[in-house]
Amino acid sequence: MDAKFWLIQTFNGVSYGALLFLLASGLTLIFGVMRIVNLAHGAYFLLGGYVALTVIKASGSWLLALPVAALAIAILGLFMERIFLRPLGFDPLRQVLLTVGFAFLFQQAALDIWGGDNLIVQPPAELARSIVVGGLHLPLYRIFMIVLAAAIGLALWFAMERTRIGAVVRATVDDAEMARGVGIDTSRVSMFIFALGAFLAALGGVIGGAFLGVYPGLDFEVLPIAFAVVIIGGMGSLAGAAIGSLLVGLADNFGKALFPEVAYFSLYAPMVLILAMKPTGLLGRE
Amino acid sequence: MKKIFILLGVLGIVSVLAPFAGPFVILLLAQVLVLGIMAMSVDLLLGYTGLPSLGQAAYLGVGAYLTAILATRYGIGLGWDFWLVVALGMLSGAVTAAFFGLFAIRASGVYFLMITLALGMCVWGLAYRWNSLTGGDNGINMRGRPKLGELAFSNDLVFFYVCLGFFVASLLALQLLVSSPFGRSLVGIRERELRMRILGYNTWLHKYIAFVIAGAFGGLAGVLWAHLNGIVSPSDVILTTSVDALLMVVLGGPGTLVGGLIGATVVVFLREYLATLVQWWQYVLGAVYVLTILYLPGGIMGFFKGGKT
Secondary structure (H helix, E strand, O other): OOHHHHHHHHHHHHHHHHHHHHHHHHHHHHHHHEEEEEEHHHHHHHHHHHHHHHHHHHHHHHHHHHHHHHHHHHHHHHHHHHHHHHHHOHHHHHHHHHHHHHHHHHHHHHHHOOOOOEEOOOOOOHHHHHHEEEOOEEHHHHHHHHHHHHHHHHHHHHHHHOHHHHHHHHHHHOHHHHHOOOOOHHHHHHHHHHHHHHHHHHHHHHOOOOOOOEOOOOOHHHHHHHHHHHHHHHHOOOOHHHHHHHHHHHHHHHHHHHHHOOOOHHHHHHHHHHHHHHOOOOOOOO | HHHHHHHHHHHHHHHHHHOOOOOOOHHHHHHHHHHHHHHHHHHHHHHHOOOOOOOOOOHHHHHHHHHHHHHHHHHOOOOOOOHHHHHHHHHHHHHHHHHHHHHHHOOHHHHHHHHHHHHHHHHHHHHHHHHHHOOOOOOOEOOOOOEEEOOOOOOOOHHHHHHHHHHHHHHHHHHHHHOHHHHHHHHHHOOEEEHHHOOOOOOOHHHHHHHHHHHHHHHHHHHHHHHHHOOOOOHHOOOOHHHHHHHHHHOOOOOHHHHHHHHHHHHHHHHHHHHHOOOOHHHHHHHHHHHHHHHHHOHHHHOOOOOOO
């Protein structure tokens, strides 16, 4: 347990947190804007990875697979929102069961199309190297993950805080009724945000496919972790999702390394405490 | 009450026919009954108290792991002391729920869903990772079912009747509970909590007690589940088990108790029976989820009542 151990574990935790941010930022936006508890979000992550595999197989380009997979899943999410979720109205229980139903449908479809093997989304060779910083071997791919998540986080933050679209979204989060009153088409905002959430989750699936793999069941493995991030950070808050991702990423890595027997417990117990003490999370608004 | 008698009649017919059924069907029927107990515990929360629990698998897991650990490590619960384990299983479910309820009952609506999900995941995390106690991913293999004197539970038919007995006892106990003044005030809380509070009811305590009782029946289901399958593993405690339990109730009809068994029948049939016949069974399960939500707001029981829920 020297300094090296702590540095490597911190690095791994931060890079895992970067991946979680991609998954959870969409989930938190969807909840904030639409109050929808989306249990199909893990399925978007999984399907993103699978679509990327197909694109890579067809074109050989990993770089092309990223946007194609994310866009394909965004369109899927858009249809799901328009056709099924929108007419449902706000009833958390029915949303949960409906989205679980879709998660099962997607899971079976993925199994039929891509089979049951654990597949790896192979990143390009340039990213598969490691670089040495101060005697530590750091995989370039994980650094890329951190940079990408940071870039997307900044872009989202900029879009939300500094643009007109962002203002419209924030108005919808704060008070949808009032937003409608001043002429904002909240239904269209919801559609846009749901597609964006699916886009981000699928992007996470492609990125994560390099070291988590892509396999049946991955969807329901990542889903509760994404919820832990969203709850700890505060439902609807992007900055909360960023902090939550870092905390959960680090807690997961150090938990597994230091106290393996309670590793997952140590992820979900804070989630319980936050929900009991401050249901809005660290940075969520009332 | 009428629905209870109809159900008891159906169960009577099934129990008469059971000896002629194949061994696989007997096991499925026993599964339906055990999960039916769990579904009724969810119904007490969801259908009568208005609390959608997304973590009921936790109590099933606690009861099942307790049974498995006592049986494999200490040899307890394999003879007449089976009854002791039943009591301990219910107690462990109740105690766990009593602890979890301190956190969960404060929350409402979507936050209640989330906190029960988190509590369920805590139990799953311990089951999955606490190798020295739970066997980790492999779980715990049981070494045979109890034998009470001449009565060997290892015979699937015998064990089916045991599960049937526990199911009927649970059904009657819960029916008694929901038709008592306490049960009526739970319904009052479901309908309008604020009014009940103004009328002087301690709504927190009512919800808490319902939560603890539901935990006890979850624990009971766990004891039977462990012996039924002969193995207890983290996959019994995963999120989908809890979600399935919710679906059973919503599908069967919330606030009816009986609906839980109907829902359990459908879900077990799809997950266990259809899965042996066709590869694409999960499409049907997914479709059942989606169609239930879109077209059966009152569940199957509500459908028979002519849409009145």
